[in-house]
Amino acid sequence: MTLQSFWRGLPRPLRIVITRLPLIVPQMFGVMLVTFLLVRLLPGDPTLLMLGNTATPESIAALREKLGLDRTVWEQFVAYVGNVLQGDLGVSLFTSNPVTVDLMERAPATLELITYAMILTVIVGVTLAVVSVVRKGGIVDNFSRIYGLAAGAIPDFWVGLLLIFFLFYIAGIVPAPFGRIDAFVTAPPAVTGFYTIDSLIAGDWAAFQSSAGRLLLPVLTLAIVNAGALMKMTKTTFEDIYRSDFIRHQRASGLPGRAIIRSALRNSLPPIITLVGFLFGFLLGAAVLVETIFAWGGLGQYAVQAVINSDYPALQGFVLVAAGFILIVYLIVDILYELADPRIKV
Amino acid sequence: MNPRDPKALLKVDKLTVSFGDNTVLDDVSFTLRRDEVLGIVGETGAGKSVLARALIDLLPEGGKIVSGDVALDGTSILSMNPKQKRELRGGQIALIGTNAKALLDPVEKVGTQVARVLRAHQGGSRGATWKAAVDLFAKVGIVDPERRAHAYPHELSGGMAQRVVIAMALIAHPQVVLADDATLGLDATIQVQVLDLLVRRCRELGLGAVIITHDLGVVANYCDRIAIMREGRIVELKPAGLFLKQPEEPYSGVLLDAARARPTPRGAADASAAKPKTLLQVDKLEKFFTVGGSNKVVRAVDGVSFSVGSGETLALVGESGSGKTTVGQCLVRLLDPGGGRVLFDGNDITTLPEREFRPIRRRIQMVFQEPYVALNPRWPVESLIGEPLALIPKTSGAARAKRVRELLDMVRLPARIADYYPHQLTAGEQKRVGIARALATSPDFVVFDEPTTALDIRVRAQIIDLVRDLQRDMGLSALFITHDLNSVRSLAHYVAVMRHGKIVEHGETETIFARPAEDYTKALLAAELPIEQSEAQRTRALDRHSVEPSLT
Structure with missing residues (x-):
């Protein structure tokens, strides 16, 4: 009883986080089980694949013992979980690097790209939606209609190529689409893995300029493609709410226009949060075409490579990281969702 | 500010509003003085709400003020610039609308919402405006205002939300308050509390108030002058006392008659020859709900027992949340009762498996509270009424069509309505279709859930007449769930008063109305607003007019 009243006394945001956070442990465990089984279920003997033509029954048996394949499935799973917890995801068959090292290098590249892309997507999508509802029939409204139609139809690689063609090739105002940072500039020491942030931490202005410049086009590409969907959905939600009784009543109460828009937007947040969370998780792998065009060296490219080369440890590592990332994104979505709408019971 | 200032506070002059080619307000003129409560009465579609919104120049999309003027204290509202208009709305003329819960921002604390209205008009810090809001909450009868101010709208009851909206209207010290059907959908006792409070605050502050409603009882009890809109x-447009005594227009007379309608009560006398056979017996019915996520139990129905004889009508009366609708839904097995028994014609229907209950379903039917919600919007009336006939095996298409026509006739609807869809019907027609649907299988017992709620005065009277005819012609037994005491008096043989899931008083209609035993029943009866103006009110109105006779 006292525990309960103590619980109710906690601020709502804290209660939400405390109830949500522990859930990630069993979820992560489930993900590990699935990624483990994923590889076990694949046909073929990994030892044969690894040894190739030089396989002899003795070498196979030796490798099986080395890899622990002679033990039971559960023993293997326990060993796998143990390795994962120590950060050991195996060695990539293709790059011969430990998968962890590969991922540590590539995951921040993709994360930096899609984080900035999502921020720009939200700014562009929500602003367009709000302005086109508030100033109905205005220029922005008409533009948003055309854009909404086009954004769903134009593929991201094409947008990327157009931007490169016009802004780099013709106008020459943006840096070349080759990787995250200029070849002559040394990357800043890794702290967060985000070049823009790391270079600021290191006080390396040249690296910041270069990495920010390189980000410009791919971020723009992803934002242009994805802001359309977000804009359409925000517009529908916001429009309904902007016409609802309580907004009309706020107008009748003489609240200024800005306060009314803020209030309507605050009420439109839940679906926006959901869609942004979904896009975020989706882009982790789906940005692969844009990564390829801009030679980004991100996760998506790594995953595609792993699939093509039957590089199972790499693939397993990617799935694990991607699933963990999506879990975290959805956790944040859930928390924000409950914060945005007090009607949801904690 | 002199409260006896003879100059009109709000002057509406030949106001005409149209939506496209459709004229919604036609040459409306009236004045409102300080310290006066004006009642505007009309049925749905009379243009009342449009009038309220036109007064603050905030018409719904498509509406346009074609001609005429609205002046506040001699200043024309229509010639104001947008900034002045914003300051006028809520600052000088405040609007209180219907269904308060929908008028409040669902994701903001109510205290903040009231405070920001004050801040929009008079500035001030967050802390100061919050404190002003909490102070006002106490004055509009919100218990524990400090804590309530932190609540979100969904945590408040309808009556509490309405008080918040009233506080929102009063916080910036407006000169005129417009209440547009402000108490629609509230329980009678809450309605009286809210109106008492609103009118008292307006009188204390010397405001001008316009109460817009379709309920003549409200205007008769609270208003100095009454305007009828059609x-x-x-x-x-007349002083209230005078209007109630001698309305001039035939339409006003019709409205008053419909509201006064107290058809001869159906005494138990005509059935006294032989005690009718008991058709439905409810024995210690229980239904508890657990509140999602917690282990709190709501005892919605808590040991309710009653019986209804063949040809008898029992009214189940109570306020919202008293569990009366839950009882009705348990009877037709829309909800499975948690305990107790329901005997229908000798069979215990609580434990019957669904398959065996199905044939009984055609004998026990329900008329739902909100007909528009209960009718499939994609079906025409013919299919809607014909649907329950599927419960009767072997009904041919032709027989079905014939029966639908009979039923339409029975509920006094023209045959052409068979092809209409629900959205093309008026509220009264929807109710009738709902009733026809329930009667389709010639049931022995019908549960009417709030059949007269939220209907216009005349339509309500018509529905009451219809139900009376059906009782007489078909010998129908019925359970009548309502909080409209007026209709109970006209329709029911017996009354059971429910509160917090229990029946607190039970007896013959006449006895209960004449000599209520329980305090709660007395409170319910006292909350009725009869259109006969109460003595005190009338004297006060006369006083006021004798003081300023030149103004009538």
């Missing part, structure tokens, strides 16, 4: 025009 089809966008004000057809009659």
Whole structure:
């Protein structure tokens, strides 16, 4: 009883986080089980694949013992979980690097790209939606209609190529689409893995300029493609709410226009949060075409490579990281969702 | 500010509003003085709400003020610039709308919402405006205002939300308050509390108030003058006492008659020859709900027992949340009761498996509270009424069509309505279709859930007449779930008063109305607003007019 009243006394945001956070442990465990089984279920003997033509029954048996394949499935799973917890995801068959090292290098590249892309997507999508509802029939409204139609139809690689063609090739105002940072500039020491942030931490202005410049086009590409969907959905939600009784009543109460828009937007947040969370998780792998065009060296490219080369440890590592990332994104979505709408019971 | 200032506070002059080619307000003129409560009465579609919104120049999309003027203290509202208009709305003329819960921002604390209205008009810090809001909450009868101010709208009851909206209207010290059907959908006892409070605050502050409603009882009890609106025009405008005594317009007379309608009560006398056979017996019915996520139990129905004889009508009366609708839903097995028994014609229907209950379903039917919600919007009336006939095996298409026509006739609807869809019907027609649907299988017992709620005065009277005819012609037994005491008096043989899931008083209608035993029943009866103006009110109105006779 006292525990309960103590619980109710906690601020709502804290209660939400405390109830949500522990859930990630069993979820992560489930993900590990699935990624483990994923590889076990694949046909073929990994030892044969690894040894190739030089396989002899003795070498196979030796490798099986080395890899622990002679033990039971559960023993293997326990060993796998143990390795994962120590950060050991195996060695990539293709790059011969430990998968962890590969991922540590590539995951921040993709994360930096899609984080900035999502921020720009939200700014562009929500602003367009709000302005086109508030100033109905205005220029922005008409533009948003055309854009909404086009954004769903134009593929991201094409947008990327157009931007490169016009802004780099013709106008020459943006840096070349080759990787995250200029070849002559040394990357800043890794702290967060985000070049823009790391270079600021290191006080390396040249690296910041270069990495920010390189980000410009791919971020723009992803934002242009994805802001359309977000804009359409925000517009529908916001429009309904902007016409609802309580907004009309706020107008009748003489609240200024800005306060009314803020209030309507605050009420439109839940679906926006959901869609942004979904896009975020989706882009982790789906940005692969844009990564390829801009030679980004991100996760998506790594995953595609792993699939093509039957590089199972790499693939397993990617799935694990991607699933963990999506879990975290959805956790944040859930928390924000409950914060945005007090009607949801904690 | 002199409260006896003879100059009109709000002057509406030949106001005409149209939506496209459709004239909604036609040449409306009236004045409102300080310290006066004006009642505007009209049925749905009379243009009342449009009038309220036109007064703050905030018409719904498509509406346009074609001609005429609205002046506040001699200043024309229509010639104001947008900034002045914003300051006028809520600052000088405040609007209180219907369904308060929908008028509040669902994701903001109510205290903040009231405070930001004050801040929009008079500035001030967050802390100061919050404190002003909490102080006002106490004055509009919100218990524990400090804590309530932190609540979100969904945590408040309808009556509490309405008080918040009233606080929102009063916080910036407006000169005129417009209450547009402000108490629609509230329980009678809450309605009286809210109106008492609103009118008292307006009188204390010397405000001008316009109460817009379709309920003549409200205006008769609270207003100094009454205006009757019909089809966008004000057809009659008179001091309240005078209007109630001698309305001039025939339409006003019709409205008053419909509201007064107290058809001869159906005494138990005509059935006294032989005690009718008991058709339905409810024995210690229980239904508890657990509140999602917690282990709190709501005892919605808590040991309710009653019986209804063949040809008898029992009214189950209570306020919202008393569990009366839950009882009705348990009877037709829309909800499975948690305990107790329901005997229908000798069979215990609580434990019957669904398959065996199905044949009984055609004998026990329900008329739902909100007909528009209960009718499939994609079906025409013919299919809607014909659907329950599927419960009767071997009904041919032709027989079905014939039966639908009979039923339409029975509920006094023209045959052409068979092809209409629900959205093309008026509220009264929807109710009738709902009733026809319930009667389709010639049931022995019908549960009417709030059949007269939220209907216009005349439509309500018509529905009451219809139900009376059905009782007489078909010998129908019925359970009548309502909080409209007026209709109970006209329709039911017996009354059971419910509160917090229990029946607190049970007896013959006449006895209960004449000599209520329980305090709660007395409170319910006292909350009725009869259109006969109460003595005190009338004296006060006369006083006021004798003081300023030149103004009538």
